[in-house]
Amino acid sequence: MEIAEKTRTLEFVGLSISLVALLASLAIFCRFRSLRNTRTRIHKNLFVAMVVQVLIRLTVYIDIEILRRKTYGIQRGIGNTPVLCEASYALLEYAKTAMFMWMFIEGLFLHNMVTVTVFQENSYYRIYRFVGWGCPVVMTLIWAIITAFYYHPKSKFSRCWSGYNLSSYFWILEGPRFAVILLNFLFLLNIVRVLVMKLRQSHTSEIEQVLKAVRAAVVLLPLLGITNVLFMIEAPLHNVKEFALWSYSTYFLQSFQGLFIATLYCFLNGEVRLALDKTISVYLSLRGTDLQARRQSTFSGCQPQRIASVIEMEEEEMRSSGWIRLCCRGGNTPPPDRPAE
Numbered sequence: 415m416e417i418a419e420k421t422r423t424l425e426f427v428g429l430s431i432s433l434v435a436l437l438a439s440l441a442i443f444c445r446f447r448s449l450r451n452t453r454t455r456i457h458k459n460l461f462v463a464m465v466v467q468v469l470i471r472l473t474v475y476i477d478i479e480i481l482r483r484k485t486y487g488i489q490r491g492i493g494n495t496p497v498l499c500e501a502s503y504a505l506l507e508y509a510k511t512a513m514f515m516w517m518f519i520e521g522l523f524l525h526n527m528v529t530v531t532v533f534q535e536n537s538y539y540r541i542y543r544f545v546g547w548g549c550p551v552v553m554t555l556i557w558a559i560i561t562a563f564y565y566h567p568k569s570k571f572s573r574c575w576s577g578y579n580l581s582s583y584f585w586i587l588e589g590p591r592f593a594v595i596l597l598n599f600l601f602l603l604n605i606v607r608v609l610v611m612k613l614r615q616s617h618t619s620e621i622e623q624v625l626k627a628v629r630a631a632v633v634l635l636p637l638l639g640i641t642n643v644l645f646m647i648e649a650p651l652h653n654v655k656e657f658a659l660w661s662y663s664t665y666f667l668q669s670f671q672g673l674f675i676a677t678l679y680c681f682l683n684g685e686v687r688l689a690l691d692k693t694i695s696v697y698l699s700l701r702g703t704d705l706q707a708r709r710q711s712t713f714s715g716c717q718p719q720r721i722a723s724v725i726e727m728e729e730e731e732m733r734s735s736g737w738i739r740l741c742c743r744g745g746n747t748p749p750p751d752r753p754a755e
Contacts, residue, residue, distance in 0.1 A: 417654075421661045426475055428669025433468045435673045436461045439680035446689040452539055456523055457679055459546055460516040464672050467509040470502060499574035504558045507587055511550035514591045517639040519546055521598040524634070528605050549590075557586040592646060598638035606631055636674040641667045 443449050443458050477492045492499050519542050560583050565575050578584060635641060644664045650656040680686055 417658050417661055421665050422475065422479075424662065425665045425669040426472070428666065428673070429468045429472055429475075432670060432672025432676070433465065433472070435676035435681075436465050436468070439676040440465070442680060442686060442690070446686075446693075448689050449685060453523065455539065456516065456519055456542065459543070460513065460520060461672075461676070463509055463512040463516055463546075464675070467506060467513060468672060470506045470509060474502060474506075493574050496574070500558075500562065503575055503578070504554060507557065508550050508554040511553055511587055511591065512547060514594045514639060514642075515550055516546045517637065518594040518597060521601040521638045525601040525605055528608050553587055553590060557583060560586065588646070591642070595639055595643050599640055602631060602634055602638055602640070605634070633678055636671060637679060641671065 440458060440461050443454050443461075474492060492502055523542075561575060561578055561581070564581065564583060565578070644660075644667060647660070649660055
């Protein structure tokens with residue numbers, strides 16, 4: 415029980431941080447026009463699928479921990495609302511399947527960029543969208559219908575598809591996901607092979623070749639979804655320590671996966687950093703120019719006004735003194751500034 419509570423806390427923290435990182439990455443990708451290419455569009459679709467999944471998980475966890483237990487009691491909440499509960503889990507599995515499909519598209523796109531000599535990246539984007547969002551609809555719909563019929567006779571005894579991930583029908587979704595992981599692993603091996611061949615042609619040392627190949631593999635691992643294979647390994651329930659290790663490592667990788675992907679492919683991306691640096695430099699230069707213009711307008715604008723006011727006061731005094739002298743000398747006497755004829 416203690417392991418489950420700590421795992422849930424770890425997962426809640428990881429999902430929250432991943433949500434912030436993914437939303438920030440989406441804002442950056444949508445903000446800058448220089449980043450609007452096919453690769454970043456694929457990234458955005460992957461991030462959207464991950465955001466939907468994270469939001470549903472957080473909603474369910476908040477409902478379990480706060481709404482159902484503390485506020486409304488055991489009879490309220492998503493888990494006790496029949497239609498809403500099944501719909502939320504179906505949407506969760508759809509988002510998860512869409513995430514895997516977009517990971518497959520990421521692997522395929524990277525593989526084609528590295529291996530294909532002439533690759534037109536814009537020509538396949540419509541197919542990518544159909545595969546990424548359309549195929550999960552078909553798979554999730556088939557699974558949801560079969561699962562609904564499977565749980566319908568037991569609806570009075572089983573609440574909200576309880577343990578649906580342990581049934582054999584769940585492989586309708588897990589099978590394609592496992593195939594995606596396998597294909598991405600093959601893509602990764604071929605990408606590393608091509609990179610090693612190119613590094614050999616560049617006459618670098620053997621150690622540098624190995625380091626660069628390993629670095630490329632480590633960077634690609636989170637994006638290609640290979641870390642999700644840990645979830646397909648059966649949990650070691652016979653040993654408490656082994657179960658704790660499996661639970662913490664698996665849920666840590668899953669919950670923080672959004673943060674890892676957003677960091678590697680957005681925050682540390684060279685194009686993104688260049689766009690951010692340009693925006694920051696332009697903002698600072700405009701702000702500095704604005705401040706300098708304000709200072710110049712303050713000094714150059716206030717001094718002429720003061721000088722003009724002083725001149726007007728002196729002219730007024732001269733006029734008044736001239737009229738006083740004129741009145742004292744008489745009407746036929748010219749003013750002092752005009753010589754007498």
